[in-house]
Amino acid sequence: MTAATHSSPFPQVPDSPDAVLAGLDPEQREVATALHGPVCVLAGAGTGKTRAITHRIAYGVRAGILQPASVLAVTFTNRAAGEMRGRLRELGAGGVQARTFHSAALRQLQYFWPKAVGGDLPRLVERKVQLVAEAAARCRIRLDRNELRDVTGEIEWAKVTQTVPADYPAAAVKAGREAPRDPAEISQVYGLYEQLKRDRAMIDFEDVLLLTVGILQDRHDIADQIRRQYQHFVVDEYQDVSPLQQRLLELWLGDRDSLCVVGDASQTIYSFTGATPDHLLNFRTRHPDATVVKLVRDYRSTPQVVHLANGLLGQAEGRAAEHRLELISQREPGPDPAYTEYADEPAEAEGTARRIRDLIAAGVPAGEIAVLYRINAQSEVYEQALADIGVPYQLRGAERFFERQEVRKAIAGLRSAARFGDNDPLLDDVVDLPSQVRAVLSGNGWSTQPPAGSGAVRDQWESLAALVRLSEDFTKARGSATLSDLITELDERAAAQHAPTVQGVTLASLHAAKGLEWDAVFLVGLTEGMMPITYAKTDEQVEEERRLLYVGVTRARLHLNLSWALSRSPGGRAGRRPSRFLNGLRPGSPATGTRGGAVDAGGVERGSGRKRGRRGPVQCRVCGRTLTDAGEMKLMRCEDCPSDMDEALYERLREWRVGQAKELGQPAFCVFTDKTLMAIAEAVPGSEAELQQISGVGGRKVERFGTDVLAICAGEELGGVDEED
Template sequence: MTAISGSRIRDGLDPQQLEAVLAPRGPVCVLAGAGTGKTRTITRRIAALVESGQVNPGQVLAVTFTSRAAAEMRERLAALGVAGPGSQISALTFHAAALRQLRYFWPQVYGSARWQLMDTKFPMVRRAAREAGLDTADRELVRDLAAEIEWAKSSLIDPSAYVERTRDGTRDLPLRAEMIAEVFRAYEQGKTDPAGDFLLDFEDLIGFTTLALDSDPAIAEEFRTRYRSFVVDEYQDVTPLQQGLLQAWLGGRDDLTVVGDANQTIYSFTAATPDYLLDFTRVYPEATLVRLERDYRSTPQVVALANAVIGKAVGRVAGTRLELIGMRPDGPEPVFAPYPDENSEVVGVVAEIKRLLRAGVAPGEIAVLYRINAASEAYEEALSAAGIDYRVRGDRGFFERPQVAAALRRLTALADGPPPEMSAAAAVRKALTPLGYAQTEPPGAQAKVNWQQMTRLVELADELLAARPAAGFAELVAALTARARTEGESDGGITLASFHAAKGLEWDAVLLTGLHEGSVPLGRASGTPAELEEERRLLYVGITRARVHLHLSWSAARSEGRPATRRRSRFLDGLAPAETAGGAPVPPPTGPDRAVHAALQEWRADYAAAHNIAEPNVCSGNALKQLARALPATREELARISGMNAERIEMLGEQILAVIAENRETAGQK
């Protein structure tokens, strides 16, 4: 292990960071705002404790919430000489620490009984739901039940107490509480086989480890002799289950450093609570409390907007508000961008990405963030059409989504059989109907999600058929499968992520999208004041991911032609410029756009009739609108339009460009 240098520990720290680093051994609470250098501070604190001889490296256990954050902590400690080859310091996630300890102590507690860690709850929850008489073909319901069981276990609620603990009606339950409790009970019983062996889920790792420490004094003594000093990062995200393990680790001791920011509490739906952070100085009255407010990440312009958004927060968390101070040079003002409809917003956001790229911002330093994962599909399609690499973070790409993957499996199985007695397009629609495809949008939130995914798959099939009008069903399915294999393969490029998945990350440029009521705040997640405030904090987290460029957008209608009934997010009231107040839509295109659109529709109808194919198989209605709006004049410009792939351009490009050129000139003369 490299010798630790005291000057290296103190180098470059501001006064508040230094105070936290040099605080004596004992309870320390660091309230660290976004971009204030919390990881630097806690790793330097560990190094200072070791350098001063207050603790040995092997006696420190540092825990955080992601493997990425734990790895970064280990790397920084190694650079300071307190972690690396030959060192025994531990920097792990809660679950990784519990797994290591449970493997070691299991024989002492449970003897020869065997156990196995489940990769996912899904199969066991599905079996429990089937036993309860539920329709387990509904994968979304099974996933909702698994999430509810995870919340209950993280909240230290067992099946017998579940109904009572959810009686206040604050949780959005997928079923009656009594039915969920029955599935929960069957799930827990199903994890123990007749031989006495165990299947454990990730919550069990923590629960069983806590039980071992609490129930056996010899085990507790052995552990507490090994670990004497504890550091917990992101303490605002601790669940009651994790707090119980932390208390078992401590065993009444107080050598504990916690770091967190209540204003970044965004995981309450998983049972995370900021209460332990907010109550820290009450539990430990002698604790050292340090506030880190100098923001080294973002420009003063981004910081000012973040402060303004969180400054309107109310409730207990607001009482610990940190007023960030931007330490970077000035940058551009945040851009507020209203759009008439969702498609226009996607087009506008992609145009802004192109502008940033031309200005020299690296693709890997640009992120598009959204409130719900389903919003990524439109951006995936638009970026692909524009030839811009991207990656989806924290969520599956379109073809990896369970319902879409199931649809592809069904299509592949049918393609292996005899050819259908209908056109390839009709065969795709017939095959996808049992999975949610329909001519009209159905009622029900989950039914709509399935319908949107199946409709998107049908549209992709139509696009492929437009390039291969003579393709049979098997050839079409093969083309869809090939598209699935290549979709989003790039490891670089623009990042697409939900607000939640962006937590802990940062980029030079961030584009926050869908900032309208019903999305931010999310309609179903704003039923109580506490839920509403969490939605505000989620927007705050999104804003503070940006270093320099920040673009905030919303749309007044879901699609073109629908009434502009959406209102800009209430969280931007008084912050966006007056000309965008109320989410006033941008006027729709006029002049040559209308003439070109009408001419393209007429051309498509003639082409479809001449080749005996459906009009959408020539060119989708959405593509026609984009063509009429963008008015491309070259093949290169044509390739930037969503749905205009290389094969379609080769077959139809010259005709489309000719129609646009002719009618643009005509419209201009008028």
């Protein structure tokens, strides 16, 4: 493997510019040598993007084209910035600045504040939630801990999208956000929060960006000084930039175009924080002369894992899907992904733990194994299953289940109720253990129905619901169990799960797994309602859930296991269905619609016995060139090759799409993208089966729009809209 993504622990500093390029694949080398003008690198998962851009900077420095102090590389996490600095040092370019957006802006703000404003820079807010809590109290709005965290998140979103307090309610509705409180209340808290900061001469992290933007806009002399300092910019994870970060980048650049951006629209999973892939997708529109390089050689995952990842995105819809990258694995073949259906969640956790134990016994280090789930509340059953068989684990991006504040508070309430027994009025006339637990937890935020929307309130409810389920399962196992018995059981579980671990299996949410990779990955809980999550209502939200699963799939190097449970608890109604995203991908499943395939006694699904054919390279039907662009693959031809499209049909389809988009209240591309309409106008399908063969036309869209599209292709006039639809 000539372009591996992992560097030696003791690398030799290259002795020449050409030596910097050694070992890069052709596309990575193209990135490294494209040192002039705007450059856009579309880099798929596992394709060595960090390697490509660090070698680009190092090659420019070693060749004398770039001065180290004139380069600013920005990314989104301190970990990524640190990794970039380390690689640059190894390549002999240690003088280059590699920082997060906030770190770079804060450094500039500290330096220029005395000159631009005078005096000392206001101090940074250490704990934003405390100030938000004070603002809420002054507004006579009571927020519990979880609402406080969610309202703080809404304020952060408003600031990175440059939304002022008065405009928040309208902006939240327009963005389709599930506000944790009345938007008018959040607007009021937001306004007072800003006032408190001003009164106390304090700023928060979002202010760091806002104030830097303000100074650069107002003080051209300072802007010019920064532009003289930094002549060349590199932005990693460009699909995650917010409107505020994009504005700062534009001010750093001025009227220059010495910019290299790197990103993948298919890994956009943080839109709820204000991130948007639009800046990446529109880069060529803003910079028509940009050099565009696509990295599609995947050095991380086996062909089997890559095939599944490509298939997952192949069913995607919307604008980001239009620009998806078809990855090509560079690794030797490995095992096929394993799909497992379990009767219930405990069985799924126990089965997963057994498979992990077998992998460890076969020589896979525990630290190279991960269990990934949609929400943190799912962790408890996996923590317990791993603890039960003695497999060490570590949680990433979340507290251990028994260390979460709501869980500790709930257990304290249960302990108190067990101590006072009959004297606790909450337990009057409550006999069985699960009912006693529900009665106690109802005062901690638990209810029979989950709260609407997402966020911390939902996570808190899920944690408490896990305790309720635990009491139900405990009662089934020990019919005469008391509340005191349950407390003893909880204490024993907590003690077992707090055993120190040095090298453990990683338990993490899919969001927390971004940027990481393991030899073996278990994607668990893949049922409708969890993947996609229940509160993903719009097409755009559902597609982001698909991208989240794609991120999970592409974390695996060799072993990939996907599983789901038909029931929540043992003996429960088996009413759950596997995630729609697996349809057409797992053996025995239909392309769309309901679940199919038989399941053997061990829980492993048996398909029809026919494996999906591996997709080979897609070639242009005109010139024969191998296609890598998703839009070109949709058309089955190069963008520049002659088209046999029916122009009149294409225009009729576009007119029809305008009407549909208006009726649905959605952007036109949510109906069909331009490329899909072009593909339809070239193919002129005559049946639903032919229409569904066109990339970008899934079963859902055939059901919704197929009759109209086929009628237009047949030259028929459309009738009125059926009011029952």
